[in-house]
Amino acid sequence: MKTRSKKTRRQLLIRIGIAAAIAMLLIVVVVFAGAFAPNDPYQTNAAFIRKPPCAEYPLGTDNLGRCVLSRVIYGGRTTIAATFFLVAVSFVIGTVIGILCGLFGGIVDRFLMRIADVTLAFPQMVIALAVAGILGGGLGGALIALGITMWVSFARLARSHTLSIKNEPYIQTALLAGKSTGYIVLRHILPNTMAPILTNALTQIGMTMIGISGLSFLGLGVVPPTAEWGSMINEARAYIQIAPWAVLAPAVATIITIIVFNYLGDAVMDYRDL
Numbered sequence: 001m002k003t004r005s006k007k008t009r010r011q012l013l014i015r016i017g018i019a020a021a022i023a024m025l026l027i028v029v030v031v032f033a034g035a036f037a038p039n040d041p042y043q044t045n046a047a048f049i050r051k052p053p054c055a056e057y058p059l060g061t062d063n064l065g066r067c068v069l070s071r072v073i074y075g076g077r078t079t080i081a082a083t084f085f086l087v088a089v090s091f092v093i094g095t096v097i098g099i100l101c102g103l104f105g106g107i108v109d110r111f112l113m114r115i116a117d118v119t120l121a122f123p124q125m126v127i128a129l130a131v132a133g134i135l136g137g138g139l140g141g142a143l144i145a146l147g148i149t150m151w152v153s154f155a156r157l158a159r160s161h162t163l164s165i166k167n168e169p170y171i172q173t174a175l176l177a178g179k180s181t182g183y184i185v186l187r188h189i190l191p192n193t194m195a196p197i198l199t200n201a202l203t204q205i206g207m208t209m210i211g212i213s214g215l216s217f218l219g220l221g222v223v224p225p226t227a228e229w230g231s232m233i234n235e236a237r238a239y240i241q242i243a244p245w246a247v248l249a250p251a252v253a254t255i256i257t258i259i260v261f262n263y264l265g266d267a268v269m270d271y272r273d274l
Contacts (some may be wrong), residue, residue, distance in 0.1 A: 012271040019264035026257055030076035039067035041074040041227050050243040060245040062236055068249045075227035075250060078139070080257070083209045086143050086150065091201050094154025099189060101155070102162025103181070113159070116152045124149045128211060132220035139212075139228075142221035146211045150204065157200055161193040199272055202265035206258040213254055229254045 029036050038058065045065035053060045059069040101109040119127070128145040135141035165171065166189065174184050215221035216230030224231050229250040236246035 009271065012267055015267040016264065016271060019260060019267055022260050023264055026076065026260065027080065029073060030080050033073045033077050037067070037070035037073045039070045041067060041070040042225060043067075050239065050246070052243075053245060059249045060243060062232075062243070062246045063239055068232075068246055071227040071232060072229070072249050072253050075229045075232055076253060076257070078222060078226065078228040079209060079212060079230070079254070082139060082143060082212050083205055086147055086208055086212070087201055087204050090147055090150035090204070091154055091197065094151035095158045095193070095197055097151065098155035098158025098160075099162050099185060099193065102159040103166055103185065103189070109159075112155070116155060119149050119152050124207075125211065125214065128215060129218070129220065132215050137220055137223045139222050139226075142212055142215040145215065145220075146208060150208065153200060153204070154197060157197055158193055161196060162189055165189055165192050195272060199265065199269050202261065202268055205265065206262040209254070209258055209261070 038056075043066060045061070048057070048061045048065040050063060051057055051061040051065070057067050057069065059067075059072065062068055062071070097112060101112055124146070127149055128142075131145035131148055132141050135144060171184060171188055174188065179187075212221060213228070213230030213233075216228050217234045219231075219234065222228035222231045224235055232250040233247055233254075236243065236250075240247045
């Protein structure tokens with residue numbers, strides 16, 4: 001059994017390493033988009049409208065003669081950066097709320113958890129569509145619309161782990177020793193809750209990316225001409241039969257990126273559960 005466990009751990013580490021390497025490669029490409037994009041993603045050219053893939057335009061051009069490959073690379077910067085930002089903010093807000101609710105309880109805990117329960121009663125995209133529609137188009141509105149529900153999973157996870165940790169003997173010993181609440185949170189509770197919460201953050205990346213691209217596709221997220229995968233698909237779908245590459249390129253980029261981050265999150269979760 002021990003040999004099998006070691007073999008399983010080794011296999012999971014290999015999976016994590018491969019997924020992390022691909023994820024880092026994607027991040028490097030979009031961060032240094034200027035070095036990888038063959039053309040200006042916003043330069044239009046009436047002479048090359050809907051041009052098929054060629055040496056100059058490896059993934060062809062769109063309805064305005066813009067390089068699709070360059071727009072996919074720059075669009076990845078927008079999509080991935082917005083996803084990471086939203087997950088990070090939701091992670092911090094949800095973790096702080098969850099730890100405070102689990103540690104102190106009381107009326108604030110009951111109030112915030114009832115809000116969380118009400119939020120979970122509705123599908124995330126339904127709430128996001130309603131909020132984004134009220135706020136109007138724009139990346140900021142899309143992030144707010146998705147962020148309204150994203151913090152809940154982090155808060156509930158942090159709260160449940162805090163409730164199980166705060167009654168441990170070493171916490172009681174720290175209290176008897178006169179340690180402050182801040183010390184206990186930073187020294188004991190936060191380190192012991194980080195692993196599951198970080199794992200949850202990894203699994204949230206793919207879903208958040210789908211949400212941002214979905215809102216942009218519906219015209220409630222990133223506004224053209226800013227390059228973003230969802231808005232690119234929306235712009236190109238009107239002429240999909242004439243220039244399918246303009247739709248397929250951002251769609252495939254979205255699918256691959258989501259699969260990579262979901263696979264990484266699942267592998268990390270499997271490794272943590274061993």
